[in-house]
Amino acid sequence: MNGEAAAGDAPAWSGGGPLSRLEGKVALVTGAGRGVGLAVARKLCASGCRVVLNHRGTPADAEPLLRLFDGLAGTAEAVRADVRRPRETVAALREVADRHGRLDLLVHNAGTWHPMPATAARPGALREDMSLALAPLLTAAPLLPELMPDGGRVVAVSSSGARAVVPGGYVSAGLAKAALEALVRYLAAELAGRGIAVNAVSTAKIDKGPDTVDAQLRQVLTRRTPGGRLTVPQDVADAVALLCTDEAGWIHGQTLVVDGGMSLLA
Numbered sequence: 001m002n003g004e005a006a007a008g009d010a011p012a013w014s015g016g017g018p019l020s021r022l023e024g025k026v027a028l029v030t031g032a033g034r035g036v037g038l039a040v041a042r043k044l045c046a047s048g049c050r051v052v053l054n055h056r057g058t059p060a061d062a063e064p065l066l067r068l069f070d071g072l073a074g075t076a077e078a079v080r081a082d083v084r085r086p087r088e089t090v091a092a093l094r095e096v097a098d099r100h101g102r103l104d105l106l107v108h109n110a111g112t113w114h115p116m117p118a119t120a121a122r123p124g125a126l127r128e129d130m131s132l133a134l135a136p137l138l139t140a141a142p143l144l145p146e147l148m149p150d151g152g153r154v155v156a157v158s159s160s161g162a163r164a165v166v167p168g169g170y171v172s173a174g175l176a177k178a179a180l181e182a183l184v185r186y187l188a189a190e191l192a193g194r195g196i197a198v199n200a201v202s203t204a205k206i207d208k209g210p211d212t213v214d215a216q217l218r219q220v221l222t223r224r225t226p227g228g229r230l231t232v233p234q235d236v237a238d239a240v241a242l243l244c245t246d247e248a249g250w251i252h253g254q255t256l257v258v259d260g261g262m263s264l265l266a
């Protein structure tokens with residue numbers, strides 16, 4: 001075969017080398033206005049990506065958000081869309097493609113949580129949480145082979161509530177995240193042949209600042225975490241960036257748990 005690999009053959013061993021970089025990649029991040037989504041967007045931008053932040057506000061609303069990206073290696077811009085609405089999601093994806101010619105990375109972080117007990121679930125609120133978890137990826141999926149002609153990465157942000165019961169009325173979000181992880185597996189199986197890797201990252205309680213976690217709960221969860229502290233948004237952002245590298249191209253349909261080892265303990 002003159003040293004050339006046939007289609008479907010494993011690539012020839014190159015002897016290793018440095019990790020690939022993300023400079024110049026075009027990334028769209030949903031739910032990028034705060035918390036984990038903002039940390040992910042900043043991480044990708046700091047890695048040299050051209051990051052497009054999805055938001056639902058006015059252009060004026062996006063201005064202070066975009067200033068948080070000043071001085072980073074990449075660029076940041078905004079696109080408005082309510083990603084629960086398929087027509088707006090498609091328009092946003094098309095706009096990104098028109099601006100940059102392609103999409104390399106899609107990070108789906110947007111989500112809502114309506115507290116409720118499982119024994120008194122509110123169907124309307126539950127449907128809203130499920131819709132925001134699933135609709136953006138379901139709408140984007142048929143377009144991805146066209147938008148990601150050279151292969152790409154799709155990463156969804158999930159929660160430990162998808163697999164374990166989180167106290168405090170988390171059933172609606174837990175169901176939404178469980179469905180999201182199932183969707184990731186199905187999309188991964190169908191898009192792998194196109195060179196598109198679809199995965200998820202999942203974490204437990206996130207420490208978003210001094211006043212975001214009850215002090216007693218913080219102590220309890222810290223003692224349960226082998227890593228010695230709660231997860232912060234940057235931890236999740238780092239994991240998302242890892243899944244966006246070229247080296248992660250053979251990882252398909254997996255949920256990477258980013259929790260400092262908390263879920264390891266019985």
